[in-house]
Structure formats: structure tokens, C-alpha cells
Amino acid sequence: MSRLVYLLNGPNLNLLGEREPAVYGSETLADVESDCRRLASQLRLELEIHQSNAEAQLIDWIHAARERAGGIVINPGAFAHTSIAILDALATCQFPIIEVHISNIHKRETFRHHSYVSLVASGVIAGFGTQGYQLALQRIGRLIDEATGNEKGKRNGGKGKSKPTGKSAR
Ligand code: CA2
Numbered sequence: 001m002s003r004l005v006y007l008l009n010g011p012n013l014n015l016l017g018e019r020e021p022a023v024y025g026s027e028t029l030a031d032v033e034s035d036c037r038r039l040a041s042q043l044r045l046e047l048e049i050h051q052s053n054a055e056a057q058l059i060d061w062i063h064a065a066r067e068r069a070g071g072i073v074i075n076p077g078a079f080a081h082t083s084i085a086i087l088d089a090l091a092t093c094q095f096p097i098i099e100v101h102i103s104n105i106h107k108r109e110t111f112r113h114h115s116y117v118s119l120v121a122s123g124v125i126a127g128f129g130t131q132g133y134q135l136a137l138q139r140i141g142r143l144i145d146e147a148t149g150n151e152k153g154k155r156n157g158g159k160g161k162s163k164p165t166g167k168s169a170r
Helices: 029-042 055-068 084-091 131-148
Strands: 004-009 046-051 071-075 097-101 123-126
Touching: 004 029, 004 055, 004 131, 029 046, 029 131, 046 055, 055 084, 071 131, 097 131, 123 131
Parallel strands: 004 046, 004 071, 071 097, 097 123
Antiparallel strands: none
């Protein structure tokens, strides 16, 4: 499995750090991206990072990821609540998808409580601020490790893949 992870951000997230700091914090998207690049290299993940305000562009990147990547971390922005097209594109992917929301969408307006993307996400992170992206990267790194039988992923899932030691795992 590829260790390439697509980190996708949807509409208006280019404004991060510029407005509404009470909801979305004061880090800019560039800050988030450089934090994620640093963490990705520690996790031996390759990152491809994109943001768009356009649904079609996000779908094209999901299609590209489908061919090349081992996972997607996506903050779909408001498209989480509206876009069956993004759901359909993600549903074609055979690898883990982690959905991130900076704010706790369940504490906000009821129209934000439902996410189409959650239907295909391995996990959802919401309300941890921009730290959520790093938590998502750690999780997707673990899932990729488990799928490829790498040491870090062997805590539970790698039974039978490690060298026999003569000692019981329990
Ligand atoms: O909490 C999140 O990450 C959201 O995905 C952000 C979306 C919102 O529609 C979702 O319900 C939850 C909105 C992104 C708007 O980003 C801005 C950032 C700074 C200033 C203004 C908007």
C-alpha cells in the first residue's frame, strides 16, 4: 500500500486564521500545512496537500488519490453536509479516509450535525481545533502500517506476520 496521503481541504478553509478565530483558531492554512509536513516526515508518510472552494476540483483530487494514494485526510468544509458527489467519489476509494472538522460540528447548528462523508470515513475527528489534522495523520499512518504489516501497526493487527519468538503475545 502506498504511503502517500492526500490532505484535502474544502471551501473557505483558505481563510483559516484570518477570520472567526473564536471558532477556527488563529493558525493559518499554511501553518497547518507546515505542521502536517513535519509530522508526516516523522511518520514516513508522503503528503500531497490541496485546498479548493470548488466541489469538482475536490472530486478530481479524490480520483487522483484513488489511483496513487494509501489514504485521504479530508476536511470537506460545508460540503460534508451537502455533497453526495464527494461521498460518491470517496466511496470508490479502497483505502482509509479520515474526516476532520476543526470545530465541534455537533455543538453547532443542526444542519452541521450530519455529514455525508462520515458514511465512508474510517474515523471522524471534530472539535480538536487544527490539532485534528495531526491526530488524523497519526491515525492514518497507523492504519497504513497495519494494512502493510509494518512494525508500528503490529500491536494487535499483525498476528502471524511477525517472526516467531517462541513467546506468547499475551
Ligand atoms: O469545523 C470545520 O472544520 C468545518 O468543516 C468548517 C466549515 C464548516 O462549514 C463546517 O460545518 C465545519 C467552514 C470553513 C470555514 O472556514 C473559515 C475559516 C476562517 C474564517 C472563516 C471561515
